[in-house]
Amino acid sequence: EAGVAQSPRYKIIEKRQSVAFWCNPISGHATLYWYQQILGQGPKLLIQFQNNGVVDDSQLPKDRFSAERLKGVDSTLKIQPAKLEDSAVYLCASSIGQGAYEQYFGPGTRLTVT
């Protein structure tokens, strides 16, 4: 069974530029999560999808971050414009359903904003 795929693995951009990350969850997984992990901290949930609907986006900085999961499968997270404090690893995870299910994580995208 293929795992969660993410791309790109690394990205370096200048502040005020835009960037997009892509995630393809495990086949059949209805729930998809995007996390931001700053070095030395726990992953912070940015947004949670159930199929193509948003369950929780309370910690998503909506003035600069956006995410979509149009067909309930793969997802894109965008930052526009980027700030220095956005430098982090962006993790995508998926689970078979909502509530008390194991989350499977992708390898992450390491973003550096200069």
Added chain:
Amino acid sequence: QQPVQSPQAVILREGEDAVINCSSSKALYSVHWYRQKHGEAPVFLMILLKGGEQKGHEKISASFNEKKQQSSLYLTASQLSYSGTYFCGTEDNYGQNFVFGPGTRLSVLP
């Protein structure tokens, strides 16, 4: 609200035991435990649901005290491969408000 983990870091010798604690100020539906090695993604260890279940897998087990909203992860006879950062994650409603703790860094020395 982010759960609290203790200790922040622990150093062990191979074969020693360790306990990592996770507590929340709100009523919890479930507690998840994950381990993350440096430069890698978190890997699932186990989930505990309210009801005070204690689950185990080989030499790693965990408990959930629903009355205190606390969970503990027990690592018995630690191995070098146990080194990493352990995160608890909590949900306060069915599938909602999931939040990870700050992590506990575990180092196992030979």
